[in-house]
Structure formats: structure tokens, C-alpha cells
Amino acid sequence: MSAVSLAASVRSGGRSARSIVEDHLAAIEAGEDEIHAFNLVMADSALERADRVDAVVAAGGDPGPLAGVPVVLKDNMCTRGVPTTCGSRILDGWRPPYDATVVQRLEVAGAVLVGKTNMDEFAMGSSTENSAFGPTHNPRDTSRVPGGSSGGSAAAVAAGFAPLALGSDTGGSIRQPAALCGVVGVKPTYGAVSRYGLVAFASSLDQIGPFANSVADAALLLEAVAGHDPMDSTSIPAVAPDLLGVLDRGVEGLRVGIIEEISGSGPTGLEGFSPDVQSRLAEAGEALAAAGAIVEKASVPSTVFGLSAYYVIAPAEASSNLARFDGVRFGLRVDAENTVDMNAATRTAGFGDEVKRRIMLGTYALSAGYYDAYYGKSQKVRTLIVEDFARAYESFDLLLSPTAPTTAFPIGEKVDDPMLMYLNDVCTIPSNLAGHPAMSVPFGVGDDGLPVGVQVLAPANGEPSMFRAAAVLEAAAGGAL
Amino acid sequence: MDGWEVVIGLEVHAELATATKLFSGARNEFGGEPNTHVDPVSLGLPGSLPVLNEKAVELAIRVGLALNCVVQASEFARKNYFYPDMPKDFQISQFDQPINGEGWLELPDGRSIGIERAHLEEDTGKSTHVGGGGRIHEAAYSLVDYNRAGVPLIEIVGKPDLRSAEDARAYVSELRAILVTIGASDGKMEEGSMRVDCNVSVRPVGDEELGTRCEVKNINSLRSLGRAIAYESRRQVDLITSGQKIDQQTRHWNEEDGRTHTLRSKEEAFDYRYFPEPDLVPVAPSAEWIDEIRAAMPLLPGERRRRLADESGIHPEAAALTVERGLDDLALAAMDLGAEPARVLVHVENNLADGQGGLTAEAFASLVVMETGGDLTATQAKTVLADLVDSGGDPVDVAAGHGFEAMESSELEGLVGGLITDHPEDWEAFVGGDEGERKKKSGFFVGQIMKATRGQADGRVVNEILERLADGT
Numbered sequence: 001m002s003a004v005s006l007a008a009s010v011r012s013g014g015r016s017a018r019s020i021v022e023d024h025l026a027a028i029e030a031g032e033d034e035i036h037a038f039n040l041v042m043a044d045s046a047l048e049r050a051d052r053v054d055a056v057v058a059a060g061g062d063p064g065p066l067a068g069v070p071v072v073l074k075d076n077m078c079t080r081g082v083p084t085t086c087g088s089r090i091l092d093g094w095r096p097p098y099d100a101t102v103v104q105r106l107e108v109a110g111a112v113l114v115g116k117t118n119m120d121e122f123a124m125g126s127s128t129e130n131s132a133f134g135p136t137h138n139p140r141d142t143s144r145v146p147g148g149s150s151g152g153s154a155a156a157v158a159a160g161f162a163p164l165a166l167g168s169d170t171g172g173s174i175r176q177p178a179a180l181c182g183v184v185g186v187k188p189t190y191g192a193v194s195r196y197g198l199v200a201f202a203s204s205l206d207q208i209g210p211f212a213n214s215v216a217d218a219a220l221l222l223e224a225v226a227g228h229d230p231m232d233s234t235s236i237p238a239v240a241p242d243l244l245g246v247l248d249r250g251v252e253g254l255r256v257g258i259i260e261e262i263s264g265s266g267p268t269g270l271e272g273f274s275p276d277v278q279s280r281l282a283e284a285g286e287a288l289a290a291a292g293a294i295v296e297k298a299s300v301p302s303t304v305f306g307l308s309a310y311y312v313i314a315p316a317e318a319s320s321n322l323a324r325f326d327g328v329r330f331g332l333r334v335d336a337e338n339t340v341d342m343n344a345a346t347r348t349a350g351f352g353d354e355v356k357r358r359i360m361l362g363t364y365a366l367s368a369g370y371y372d373a374y375y376g377k378s379q380k381v382r383t384l385i386v387e388d389f390a391r392a393y394e395s396f397d398l399l400l401s402p403t404a405p406t407t408a409f410p411i412g413e414k415v416d417d418p419m420l421m422y423l424n425d426v427c428t429i430p431s432n433l434a435g436h437p438a439m440s441v442p443f444g445v446g447d448d449g450l451p452v453g454v455q456v457l458a459p460a461n462g463e464p465s466m467f468r469a470a471a472v473l474e475a476a477a478g479g480a481l
Numbered sequence: 482m483d484g485w486e487v488v489i490g491l492e493v494h495a496e497l498a499t500a501t502k503l504f505s506g507a508r509n510e511f512g513g514e515p516n517t518h519v520d521p522v523s524l525g526l527p528g529s530l531p532v533l534n535e536k537a538v539e540l541a542i543r544v545g546l547a548l549n550c551v552v553q554a555s556e557f558a559r560k561n562y563f564y565p566d567m568p569k570d571f572q573i574s575q576f577d578q579p580i581n582g583e584g585w586l587e588l589p590d591g592r593s594i595g596i597e598r599a600h601l602e603e604d605t606g607k608s609t610h611v612g613g614g615g616r617i618h619e620a621a622y623s624l625v626d627y628n629r630a631g632v633p634l635i636e637i638v639g640k641p642d643l644r645s646a647e648d649a650r651a652y653v654s655e656l657r658a659i660l661v662t663i664g665a666s667d668g669k670m671e672e673g674s675m676r677v678d679c680n681v682s683v684r685p686v687g688d689e690e691l692g693t694r695c696e697v698k699n700i701n702s703l704r705s706l707g708r709a710i711a712y713e714s715r716r717q718v719d720l721i722t723s724g725q726k727i728d729q730q731t732r733h734w735n736e737e738d739g740r741t742h743t744l745r746s747k748e749e750a751f752d753y754r755y756f757p758e759p760d761l762v763p764v765a766p767s768a769e770w771i772d773e774i775r776a777a778m779p780l781l782p783g784e785r786r787r788r789l790a791d792e793s794g795i796h797p798e799a800a801a802l803t804v805e806r807g808l809d810d811l812a813l814a815a816m817d818l819g820a821e822p823a824r825v826l827v828h829v830e831n832n833l834a835d836g837q838g839g840l841t842a843e844a845f846a847s848l849v850v851m852e853t854g855g856d857l858t859a860t861q862a863k864t865v866l867a868d869l870v871d872s873g874g875d876p877v878d879v880a881a882g883h884g885f886e887a888m889e890s891s892e893l894e895g896l897v898g899g900l901i902t903d904h905p906e907d908w909e910a911f912v913g914g915d916e917g918e919r920k921k922k923s924g925f926f927v928g929q930i931m932k933a934t935r936g937q938a939d940g941r942v943v944n945e946i947l948e949r950l951a952d953g954t
Contacts, residue, residue: 076528077528078526078527078528084527084528086527091527094527096521096526096527096528097521097526098521098526098528098529100528195530196528196529196530197528197529198528199527199528200527200528200760202759203759203760204759230532231530231532232530232532233530233531233532233533233760233761233762234759234760234761234762316756317756317759319561319754320559320561320571320754320756323561323563323569323570323571324525324527324568324569324570325527326563326565326570328565328625329524329525329526329568330526330527338613338617338618338619338620339565339617339620339623340563340617340618343563343565363754366561366754366755366756367752367754368752368754371754371756375756
């Protein structure tokens, strides 16, 4: 049952929030051992919350647009009094004294928080294998990864543990797992959703967004959490756009470009795209054309440099953002002779290999004498990408690409080869660098029977037309899964 | 140190007098139980984000305008280094785009001292290292109080235009007076709300090129500033004259032993890995806003000194104390009401050290008019003034209450005549002496008369009688 209809039934008194939450807790109970989507299931507080929602309805009130709908949160969003681990040992025992803005907004919208989901440590990874608490399994094939870093959220929605989830996307961490798990995943425009209370990985790239089983459900959740927040200086100072109201408007007359460089179809583009993924992308283009869009090839040349720039900028920001995990104020502390040694011992014990790798990369890139060659140059690439997109959007309303080069890969396959792992994000990274919205919509399956995602990209604040195209693709693919 | 010139540039950190911190709503207040003025942002908790305090920007712009700086579009940057009292293990500061660019400060003696920049940044918390001589590496344990973490600071970087410890003290005093006048800071060095780092180098007199400098930290008072500069410049000259080279270092002033000690050399300097702060947007104050702030600025100490000097005919430097005491408005008002400027300033400097209290400009003016008109002696005027400061009132009534009435000239003449008879040799000396001797003896006679009348006589009238009697012989 969709989140839209669950909320409607609770608001109308047709169904109790408690029964909805009980059903989902039962699904978690039955399937979680196999999937490991969660770092924490909040069964008791979820039931209490459901009762409160039901009480509002019983008193004749309206609990909000997400009334009684179970939602799960990636474990890097702060929840007051509830452990928030970021998939890391270093936050051992920490319970934030405050709620993230998205958590407050979910509360206001009547949603029921049922758990905190597993993730690559500090959102660094593309498979959720970098979690300190063990990998999450893809519900479509449990021998495979769910993608990452928001793999727990994607898997929870795909497994039916919750109809809605929030994730965070720094280089594709919502869209890529959405594609690999066969669900809808949205990275909104930078600044559309407040980052207050999201534990930062790379501040200029991070953005919270929804996972759902349908485009409409994703719109419902995004509308609930988006909008200006004075606690986040990079928050867009405007009212969030209406999405649910425009979903059925179709794509008649919209100009859609398929980005050659990141779909394996151009002469100068990147390689490594599997043919079945390329076929689904072509079919998606045809589906949009059949619905009245003008679909052509598009060129955004600098997107091929996105990965390189990203792996300088994101680690650089991360090296600074993660400095505060020093054992002084919260989380893990490994005692030592003095404070300085305690810092080092704590960080050595608390961080996993991938996090250490990126802290070292970023520290190096910002060092005196190397700054211009690495960080400075990467920022120039970032500017080039923004300019290239701007040029492309003179001719197109939307752009299209695969979300990931392949379908879900086996657990363990790429874990020892960081470069191969990083390549998973070639299609998604450019939108983060540009600050643009992009979303992944399930569009058929690959030769292996596993889901394929198509990515719809839009210019800043282009969510309404992006969602319209996504709705058309969803219908063409056979409706919501 | 003959033959050597000391070159000094100061970096002054001043806490801005905002109600809340630079990037959050936690209170900005000195003292308090440790870790009570904190919130997720000032503790650097994961997920917290900075939001710029607009009042801090306004105060920073006031500082820029007061220091004749170019107020410009600016950006925040992260200065990365690990220290337990810095919650995020980076400090949000400004790097290549400070809010205030170049400017200058005018010393009371009229010299201009260049300002390199004046930028915004957040303060750190306070560490206490227990055991091991109070140093982090050897301490048994360390305690941190984050009440101060995130308090807004303006860092004012001066150019190396100062040439002596006296210059440096004058600069800091003037800067403090400016900051207090414009309401940017309370300027209390003893509470750490104003802190001075001092760059010192020496060079042979006449050399154009700057010597290698050392930065001296931990200076907590104007007195320490002078002592530290004296010690450090001497140390550098001694090194050079004994054939050694100056190592560029950061040094720590020790108040107890009166010396500076090596903190770290240039090679050990931190690599702060500055980069633009991605959690904040650039600050671009509009021209209208800057104009608005400029229009609301009070008169600065230099302008007030000039104004007082113009009115009273004294040198601006001589007006310094009156302005420093904040009594220039009172003095000017009294002068406007007809009080003699020189007499007004004498009273302000000698008798109003603790402020004006209940004294109004009208009362002050009428007191001075009474005094210069001969109705009150200087001593009586001082007594009346003290009463006016304590409890206000009208000087005529206060003087009457004390029974003060200037003695009649004829009465005084009789007293002076008797005195001359009793002290013929002193009188001879007065009549026949040169100017110096005459002055000395007049002092003697006036003193004797004052003693005899218990201060009721007017010294100037006594002098007039002496002169007249001497001319008559």
C-alpha cells in the first residue's frame, strides 16, 4: 500500500496508525535478519507515536500529510535521545540532545519514525559494506549489495519494512542504492531540504532526500521535509514547490536530452556501462518521446571529470568535518597518556579504513603547496560542470542518464578496489557538484533480472518537471513496483 | 640599544559585545558556571550548522568604519587544527576576503598607524591543563569550558608601524577607546575580552629592510605589553650583536619571570589548511546598510579630542585625559555657558577623576564663573565641586552652606601688611629679587596668607596686593 493511501486512510479514520505500524514492525521482524537494513529499530517509541497520531484523529484533528506513515531514517540524521551512529564506532554511545530539522518536520507531518538505517560509515561508500555494523543485503538478491551509502534506507523500502525513507546524497548515495534496489530515490536541489542535524560528510554536496516505492510517495515525503530553514545558512529562502499537484501533467513538449558522456553512448564519454543498462535508458527515452517529449542526444562534456573533482572536494571537506570526532566531547574515547595521544588513539580505533583513506586524501589536497593543484583545480572543474549544465539547459528542460553503470553487484566484489567502487557514482556525481536535483526511477530489469534505474536530471529548482518526467517513466515501466 | 630600531606590529583580538554567539543563539557573557552558555553549535556537535549573527557583522562594520577601513564583501574560511578547546577542531575565521580591508588609526599625537585588516572569527573555549606544569602534553588531565567557544571576535591586524613600547601602548589604548566608544567591545583586557599578540623585530637605525620577526603571545595587560616588547627587542639585539641570527618563532610571554619563551619555530608552524567555509554563504553588506551604520556612529575619541581642542585652544594631546574620562561633553557645555576653558580643564583633570556624578554643566559653569570672578578661591571651588559631584545642587547654595565668602581686598591688604612687617628679609628678597626669586617669595607670602585665612583668601588677589605694594616702594 502506498504512503499516499496509508496517510489518507489514517486521516479519514479508516485505519489506525497503530495497525499500520504493527504490520511494518512484523515485516521487519520477519525479514531484518536476512537484510540488515537497520542499526536500530524503534518499535516501542513507534507504537507510542502511532497511538498519539490515532488520538489526534479520534479527537477530530488532522495529524498531517504523513499521518501514521512509517518512515525510516538514515543513521546520520540526529534524533534526540536516540543513538545516531553514522555507521561508525566513533559515535559509540552518543545520543544527540537535539532533533534534525527533517525529524521535526516529520513529527509535524504526523509520520511515525520506526528506525535508523544502516549506511556506509559517514556516508562514504557505494555498497553499504563500509558500515562498522556489517553490510546490508539487497532485498532483490541478498547475495548482492543494496548500493550505498544509504543502502539501509533503500533496502528498507524495497523490503517493505517502511513505505518511506530518508537518505542523504553527496555523490549519488540516494540515487544509486535506489536504482540497485528498484525503488525511487531523489536528490533535491542543494538547499531544498535543511541539513541541520545531518552529520556532515561534504557540506557543499550533501543533501537529504526521499526513498519511496512510487514517484507520488517520494513527492509526498519531499514536500513534507523541504522548505526554508533558518538553522541552515545554505537553505533556499523560498517556499518548497508543489509536486503532488503536478505529477499528472505529463511531458508533452518538454525537451529531454540524453547525456552522451555518462551513458556510454558518446565517442568521448566514459566506459563501463553494461549493455542492458544502456538498453533500458534508450527505452526510457522512447517512453518519454511516446508521451510527447522531444528527446535528443545531449552533450555535457565536463561531466567526465566530475569523479576526479569529487574525490578531491568531498574528502577535503570531510577531512575538516570529521576533525571534531576527537574523543573530547562525545562518542568513543580511547584513553592515553595525554589529550593529544587520546585524540589519535580514538580516531585510529574509531574510524574504518575508507574514512581514514578519505581523511588522508582530503588533508593532503588542502595542504600548503598542494591546495591550488588539487582543491583549487577541482573547484575550477566544478565551475566548468555548472557552466556546461547551464549551456545544456539552454536547449533542454531535463536530462537523462543511467543512474549507475550496472545493476547490483555481489557483496565483496569491489570492496578491495576503491577505484572500481568509486566508478559506480560517475553518473550521479555531476548533479551534486552542480547543486542540481536528480532522481532515480526504476525502469525494468537487467539481463540478471535485477532492477535498473534511470536518472532524470533537472536544473536548480527544477523538481516539478523532473517529477513529471519520473511519473511518466514509472507508468511506462508498468506502474509503481 | 642605541643604534637599533624596534619595529612592532600588533594583532588585537577583541570580543564583540553581542548578546549571543557568532554562529548560534547561545549567550555571549563573561563568566558563568562552566559549560552553561552552550548549545549544539557552540559544542560543535555532529550535524550542527553555523548561522551568522547579524549584530556581529554590524559591530565589525562599525570597527571597520572607525578604523577608516575599506568595508567589503567577505567570506568565511575554516582554519583547521586540533585542540580540545576548539569544539569542531577548526575555527571559522576569514582568510583572503576579510570584511574590513586596509585602514588606519590616528594616535593622540597625530601619527597614523596602518591597519592591514580587521576580520571576524569565533573564539575558542578555555582549557585548564591540570598537572605537568599546565601544558597539554604533560598534563595529568585537562578540563575544558566551552562558554567562550563561538563568542564573536574581531581580529585587528596592524601594520608594523610602531617603533617603541610606548607607541604600542598608545596604540592599544587608543584602539580600546575606539572599540568602547562605538560599543563594539567592552575592551576589558583583564577579562580577556581584548587580547594582544605582538610581532617584534629589530634593525639598525637607518635600515629600510625589516628584520626577522618573532610573535609574542599571552600578553594580558598594557604593562605586560611594554615589558614584553622591552625584553624581546633586547633579546633580539643581543643575539644579533653576538653574531647570531634571529629564528622566526612564536614566543610565549611569561609574566612571572619577565621573559619570552619559544613556543614553536617557523618549521613547526601549523598548516591550517584554510578553505572556504561551505556551511556559510558570503557576506556582502549593502552600501545602504553601511551608510546606515556610518550615520549612527558616535564621535570617535580622536574627533572628540579635536573638537575639545578647537573649543578650548589647547593641543589635542592635552585634551586626551578629558576625552578618556568621557567628560568632554560636560566640559564643552560648561564652556558654552561661559566658563573659562583652561579652568574647566584643570577641574576635569584634577578633581573629576571619578566622573561627573551629580554635577550638571550649568552648575559646573556657574562654579567656574564664581571662581574666576573672585567669589570663590581655588580651594573653596574644589570643595564645592566635590559636593556637587556627590549630591548635585547649585554652587551658590553649596558655597553659602560652607560659609564661603571671598575676603574683601581691604581686609586682605591689612593681613599682607602685617606679614611684611613680620618677615622683612623675605619682603626684601621679593622686592629686589629676579623673576625666579620673586616667584618663590610670592609663593611664601600667599601660602602664609592662606594658612592664616584657612583658605578663604583668593591667591590671585594676594598676588595683586603684593605687586602693588612692591611697585609703590
